[in-house]
Amino acid sequence: MQAALWEGNAAYEERFGHVFLVRAAGRSSAEILALLRERLGNDPGTERDVVRHQLGQIAALRLSAVLDRLAEEAR
DSSP: OHHHHHHHHHHHHHHHSSOOOOOOTTOOHHHHHHHHHHHTTSOHHHHHHHHHHHHHHHHHHHHHHHHHHHHHHHO
16 A cells, blocks of 8 residues: 555656645545545646645644634633
């Protein structure tokens, strides 16, 4: 699995010119690899949209964690 992810990441970076970005939280290695392989078929415009969506999910998870911590501290 590790080698396949490594190879997929290299192919992705070669195709799109940047690292593969995905919200990994809650996903298995197999799920991430499947997404990577699927997204290698995207055209650059579609992939930019997917990356923006993934960044939004990552930011939302991080913000939620900060807000949860603040709420816990306020109790």
